[in-house]
Amino acid sequence: MREPLPARPLHDVGPYISGGVATIPIDTKGLRFDPLGDLYHTLLTTSWPRLVGVLAMLWLLTNLVFGALFLVGGDNIANAEPGSFKDAFFFTVQTSATIGYGGMLPKTLYGHSLVTVISFVSILQNAMATGLMFAKFARPTARILFSQRPVIFARGANNVLQLRLANGRQNQVVEGRVRVAVARNIVEPDGDRMRKIYDLELVRADSPVFVLTFLAQHIIDERSPLWGDTPESLAAAEAQLVVTFTGIDESFNATIHARHSYTWRHLAWGWKFVDVISRGAEGRRLLNLDVFNDVTESAWLG
Secondary structure, three states: OOOOOEEOOOOOOOOOOOOOOOOOOOEEEEOOOOOOOOOOHHHHHHOOOHHHHHHHHHHHHHHHHHHOOOHOOOEEEOOOOOOOHHHHHHHHHHHOOOOOOOOEEEEOOOHHHHHHHHHHHHHHHHHHHHHHHHHHHHHHOHHHHHHHHHHHHHHEOOEEEEEEEEOOOOOOEEEEEEEEEEEEEEEOOOOOOOEEEEEEEEOOOEEEEOOEEEEEEEEEEOOOOOOOOHHHHHHHOOOEEEEEEEEEEOOOOEEEEEEEEEHHOOOEEEEOOOEEEEEEOOOEEEEHHHHHHEEEEEEEEE
């Protein structure tokens, strides 16, 4: 019969970011980052300020180049000051944006040829910028909240691993499914060191309609990959929990996914979650996300 042990002190795991990835430090060698070789993915996954900045710089550079080309060809713009880069630049802007004030216009074959090229280039730039920004803006995203820590506490004859999820939007996600796995270092019988991933069987892994919260539970019994583990053994194995969620968002009518991960430091041994669902004054169900990450002391079986 295993003896119940008191709660272990909680580790400081830094700032909480739901949907973040707590990684084991890894130095990568031999993999070159080539942003131009995968330009669409680079621009699609970059931040909005950076994307807008890149598009603005490209637009400005294009107009500067064509403005300089007008000067190289001599006096090609009617009603413009000869040799004025300012007039050439703003004429290029008006042409590429099809503003058409009518004050300046090309007056030579060279000028008309440049206007033709500018029109074609501006069509390409506008089409690509519009498509890229729409793809980035319209991409379905999930707002799934993950608890700051998984907890492990004694229930009956076994320990139970729990982690909590919540729907961060006031809508419904149908056919929600949670998967939890543990990655850890092992030593094979022949002495080879490997990092393996083991699925953790959940008491319930799916929810027909995910509206409030979802409590993922794994019973640590003889069949569990965590059977017999302690805080020290998981630290030695550099254990990491990986949690993924998939479902169909009824607002987007599209599949969404979210993921979160925890290192062994995040595990709260001998703690359990505070209840987040209660009844209000009028008997209505109340979901209190202010205590979503709160835990209370319990015990665990050593």
